[in-house]
Amino acid sequence: MMKDKTFKVGRNDPCPCGSGLKFKKCCLDIGGVEPINLKKLYTQKYKIRFKKEQDIEGIKRAGRLVIDTLNLVEAEIRPGITTDDINTLVHEFTIQNNAIPATLSYKSYPKSVCVSVNEVICHGIPRKRVLKEGDIVNVDVTPILNGYYSDASKTFFVGTPGSEAKKIVRVARESLRRGRSMVRPENTIGDIGWAIQKYAEGEGCSVVREFVGHGVGFEFHEPPQVPHFGKKGEGIDLVPGMVFTIEPMINLGQRYLTVLEDKWTAVTKDGSLSAQFEQTILVTANGFENLTPFDL
Ligand code: MF3
Ligand code: CO
Ligand code: CO
DSSP states (O other): OBOOOOOOOOTTSBOTTSSSSBGGGTGGGOTTOOHHHHHHHHHHHSOOOOOOHHHHHHHHHHHHHHHHHHHHHHHHOOTTOBHHHHHHHHHHHHHHTTOEETTTTGGGOOSSSEEEETTEEEOOOOOSOBOOTTOEEEEEEOEEETTEEOOEEEEEESSSOOHHHHHHHHHHHHHHHHHHTTOSTTSBHHHHHHHHHHHHHHTTOEEOOSBOEEEOSSSSSEEEEEOSSOOTTOSOBOOTTOEEEEOOEEESSOSOEEEOTTSOOEEETTOOOEEEOBEEEEEOSSSEEESSOOOO
16 A cells, blocks of 8 residues: 555653543553553554454455465466456456455556556556566455455466566565564564565665555555564554554665556566565464465
8 A cells, every 4th residue: 555644642642542641651651561551542543443353254254265366366377368367357256256356446446456567566457468478477456355355465477487587576475474474462563664674675675665564454454554664663563453464565676666647557667577475464462363374
């Protein structure tokens, strides 16, 4: 999703938990306080919607459909098919499974899936573009099943990849793995981005800043935002029951992007390859659970 400005509570502001005390005298200081207070703070201040057992079941079910859809697409990917063929596959399979493609009509987006080829970073609109030998293609799928959203994507090779394609897909995949491994209650949102940036830049690649991971489940894009860059310890603490995506977009060249005239398609400014993997992740008491559990 597109990054936007976040709201900060000042030390002397009234505490968002509703105690009537100043923030610094109340929840700012909670170091060891029970998660219940933190949940209240996050709900009221950051509008984070925590998921209960039954919600998690619903998101998981939608997550299984995402995986089945990605597997179906993977089996059909070959030189000669168009990005619109992928849209047809995803659209029909989603409907057959009693779900709705979340992207269709979302903020006027015209299609049922995002298909991003080579230098396209994200939000590629399916069209007549024909996939050719050596391309890489990200397919980003979000069904709504019984009211629950699950969001995941993978980058596939078309035919046999060259060395640049292999590299960027390897680094993007490992970036998600590294980010994900930071998810546990002692850590902050910033730890995720820190781990990704450190790894990806260490490999000589760059991290896109304009698009971030996001809370998901009841809606397509919920708070909090999850940047794929940043400093260790930055941002809010992770709390069990939070569900969000991690979806690093990694470029082989520089991180800068241009959005095309269709107002959606984001491409690398320098024309270099870009790859992405995305999963929907639940924070648990001792780590995380992957609600879109495909192997990375
Ligand atoms: N699935 C994308 C994400 O990961 C969002 C696509 S929104 C669309 O957040 F409108 F471009 F489809
Ligand atoms: Co997403
Ligand atoms: Co997505």
